[in-house]
Amino acid sequence: MRLVELYKKEITPRLKEKFGYTNVMDVPRITKVSINVGVGRHSKDKAYIADVVKNLTDISGQKSMVVKARKSIAAFKVREGDSVGVAVTLRGQKMYDFLDKLINVTFPRVRDFRGISAKRIDRQGNITMGFKDQTAFPEIKIENVDRTHGLEISIATTAKNQEEGHELLSLLGLPFSKN
Numbered sequence: 001m002r003l004v005e006l007y008k009k010e011i012t013p014r015l016k017e018k019f020g021y022t023n024v025m026d027v028p029r030i031t032k033v034s035i036n037v038g039v040g041r042h043s044k045d046k047a048y049i050a051d052v053v054k055n056l057t058d059i060s061g062q063k064s065m066v067v068k069a070r071k072s073i074a075a076f077k078v079r080e081g082d083s084v085g086v087a088v089t090l091r092g093q094k095m096y097d098f099l100d101k102l103i104n105v106t107f108p109r110v111r112d113f114r115g116i117s118a119k120r121i122d123r124q125g126n127i128t129m130g131f132k133d134q135t136a137f138p139e140i141k142i143e144n145v146d147r148t149h150g151l152e153i154s155i156a157t158t159a160k161n162q163e164e165g166h167e168l169l170s171l172l173g174l175p176f177s178k179n
Helices: 002-019 046-060 092-109 162-172
Strands: 030-038 065-068 083-090 127-131 151-157
Touching: 002 092, 002 162, 030 046, 030 092, 046 083, 083 092, 151 162
Parallel strands: none
Antiparallel strands: 030 083, 030 151, 065 083, 127 151
């Protein structure tokens, strides 16, 4: 709830002033947060996939789904219908709760974290960042982890360009590196 109020009371007026918006609906906002894990060579290991599903469900607070291959690719030894990943998409209040936890709890727990590079923001103002293991999240108990896996978090915005996206994300509190 904190991040929603911050956005409405402080961030929206600052963005309107900086970019000269006349309508509140023109102000960039976050539309969704996607979290996904590629299972790669563990695609046949049902126990590993079940662990990844449980971890993503714990991290996001929402049931995650197993993503199946849409077509066979012989070079990657993937058959149509094989499990290739696990994903969850957050919107609304769960999205804001997750972002608040990500910014204030998870990033400080990452070892040798020096901020996110602003180069990660694409031309539409969206950002994607990766984690090497899931243990940075407070819901994951390290003593219960058998195998670690990485995950990728994508934040989608309604920004029209990279500058607007960077301004929105930095005002929300995403820690960008200085260089």
